[in-house]
Amino acid sequence: MRVLIAGWHGQVARALIEAAPSRAEIKALAAGRPALDVRDPRSIARAFNDLSPTIVVNTAAYTAVDKAETDGEAAFALNRDGAGFFAEAAARRNVPIIHLSTHYVFDGTKATPYDEDDTPSPATVYGRSKLDGERAVAAANPQHVIIRTGWVFGPVGRNFATRILDTATGGAPLGVVSDQHGNPTYAPHLAAAILDVARKITAGELSSPAWGVYHAAGTGAASWCGFAGELIASAARHGRPGVPLEPIASASCPTPAPRPMNAELSCARFERTFALRLPAWQQGVADCVARLMAG
Numbered sequence: 001m002r003v004l005i006a007g008w009h010g011q012v013a014r015a016l017i018e019a020a021p022s023r024a025e026i027k028a029l030a031a032g033r034p035a036l037d038v039r040d041p042r043s044i045a046r047a048f049n050d051l052s053p054t055i056v057v058n059t060a061a062y063t064a065v066d067k068a069e070t071d072g073e074a075a076f077a078l079n080r081d082g083a084g085f086f087a088e089a090a091a092r093r094n095v096p097i098i099h100l101s102t103h104y105v106f107d108g109t110k111a112t113p114y115d116e117d118d119t120p121s122p123a124t125v126y127g128r129s130k131l132d133g134e135r136a137v138a139a140a141n142p143q144h145v146i147i148r149t150g151w152v153f154g155p156v157g158r159n160f161a162t163r164i165l166d167t168a169t170g171g172a173p174l175g176v177v178s179d180q181h182g183n184p185t186y187a188p189h190l191a192a193a194i195l196d197v198a199r200k201i202t203a204g205e206l207s208s209p210a211w212g213v214y215h216a217a218g219t220g221a222a223s224w225c226g227f228a229g230e231l232i233a234s235a236a237r238h239g240r241p242g243v244p245l246e247p248i249a250s251a252s253c254p255t256p257a258p259r260p261m262n263a264e265l266s267c268a269r270f271e272r273t274f275a276l277r278l279p280a281w282q283q284g285v286a287d288c289v290a291r292l293m294a295g
Contacts, residue, residue, distance in 0.1 A: 002054045003055055008031060029051045058098070079126075080132035098194060106118065144211055145210060152190065179223065183263070214274075228245055
């Protein structure tokens with residue numbers, strides 16, 4: 001199985017590249033700008049011709065949530081148009097696509113976890129661009145699996161986990177939002193699930209076509225403050241001094257793009273269809289912190 005991964009600088013793409021060598025049946029073919037620019041159909045065609053993938057994973061995305069509020073043209077060019085171009089190129093070659101999306105397609109006002117049958121209602125430019133990207137992928141390539149996830153963290157790049165641990169070294173109390181909830185998702189756990197989905201699709205292991213939209217995120221939920229507390233507690237087990245946390249309300253730290261108060265996703269359909277369940281998010285924290293402390 002030859003997996004072409006678009007967007008090689010992101011957390012999930014890097015986790016996919018890291019995980020693939022341990023699976024003898026998988027050859028990861030990662031490409032990103034300038035070699036592969038999903039906004040440029042000619043660039044995509046060259047990548048397909050050079051690499052001959054059997055399945056593709058699109059992790060390329062404009063993810064600057066706040067900046068997108070004033071930079072919508074760039075967000076839609078990558079998240080909508082680029083996603084569509086990439087899916088269309090795959091469809092012309094009869095190649096399935098796995099496309100990553102986000103909980104930001106919902107406005108976060110629901111009282112319970114969102115499932116795939118809930119009507120999207122993005123409250124941000126970023127969310128609208130990602131929702132339009134989902135629709136572009138679905139329209140361009142019937143063989144699509146769209147995976148919505150959220151609160152992704154990992155041991156590489158800048159993300160919530162690395163920012164909290166870096167800030168905590170100062171020893172001062174940390175104020176962290178406590179009234180937003182979601183599913184912390186460890187990038188290597190998500191990457192492992194994506195590779196399993198790709199294998200099941202290409203090997204014909206599924207009893208019926210699995211094309212459509214799914215939610216896949218770390219098992220269990222937390223507030224940002226609870227997430228931060230687990231990170232600091234895990235670091236303390238590696239000898240890092242603890243720091244006190246101060247729960248704060250979202251209203252006290254406004255952002256250009258409103259954050260969903262409820263970002264929790266129900267992953268039951270993903271679990272039923274693919275017989276896969278991501279580990280508890282606390283396991284991801286433990287592994288992430290151990291790798292950061294070792295590195």
